[in-house]
Amino acid sequence: MLLVDDRPENLLALEAILSALDQTLVRASSGEEALKALLTDDFAVILLDVQMPGMDGFETAAHIKRRERTRDIPIIFLTAINHGPHHTFRGYAAGAVDYISKPFDPWVLRAKVSVFVELYMKNVQLHEQAALLRLQLEGSPSSDMVGRPTGLLAELSARLAAVEEEAEAITKKLDETSANATGSLTADHLEQRLRRLRQALDALEHAAPGDVPALPWQG
Structure with missing residues (x-):
């Protein structure tokens, strides 16, 4: 910081x-x-x-x-x-x-700052997971989508679920510690990224063999 x-x-x-x-x-x-x-x-x-x-x-x-x-x-x-x-x-x-x-009050300041540190760390984690998913898609040509590693998708989905749960808790904490609505914009930004990545995973998991779904970051 x-x-x-x-x-x-x-x-x-x-x-x-x-x-x-x-x-x-x-x-x-x-x-x-x-x-x-x-x-x-x-x-x-x-x-x-x-x-x-x-x-x-x-x-x-x-x-x-x-x-x-x-x-x-x-x-x-x-x-x-x-x-x-x-x-x-x-x-x-x-x-x-x-x-x-x-x-x-030192305790109040530390509590306020810790919320934004947590949000930042979750954004970093989310960025890494999105990059991993993107690499998987770029390395899987449409003709080979039938053989895509479902184990990796399941792992990504589980990781994302954990981040979604933690993000909800952080947002509640932010509501308690932030003095104005501007602070909520940071949490909103994280939630938007979570929704986009969840849509990407859902689209990939439900795509028919041989199809490459259009993902949120592609358009």
């Missing part, structure tokens, strides 16, 4: 709080540094300080949301100031999934 704050002591505090999640923690001391890190690395969630010299948190978030590569990464704003509902609304308008005022 990416931690963005211009004060080293705040970054140290965040690292201490989040180290228990066993994730790689990357520091950025400015908005510019954060955007540079996002060019090459993938992150489960971004913790972004609002008040920073130069490019502040709102401007940094706007740049993140404009990039196709990074627009879906959840952003949690951290701020030491509170200017009322208008200031909070500005954070959500910039694309934040949550907006937390300092000083914050």
Whole structure:
């Protein structure tokens, strides 16, 4: 996950709080540094300080949301100031999934962050399973579909069922911890990918011998 704050002591505090999640923690001391890190690395969630010299948190978030590569990464704003509902609304308008005022409860922050880490890991797992299915299809010409390995399809289906169950639990947890509807978009994205992969598996399992079904990612 990416931690963005211009004060080293705040970054140290965040690292201490989040180290228990066993994730790689990357520091950025400015908005510019954060955007540079996002060019090459993938992150489960971004913790972004609002008040920073130069490019502040709102401007940094706007740049993140404009990039196709990074627009879906959840952003949690951290701020030491509170200017009322208008200031909070500005954070959500910039694309934040949550907006937390300092000083914050370490347990609450860790709980919120852990939900997005879980969602990220499930997305990675789902991507790997979709790639495995795609490789199987690409390696099975239509004339040989009658001999496709049903054992692998059954294994993929079982794995997908497990991810679907875990995704439902994560979505419920997200509803309990996220402060606004924006956080649900990340869960919705995962559920859409789950539905597409389930449709692909169902189409392949029920295809007649010699037929290659049109799959969701093919059109």
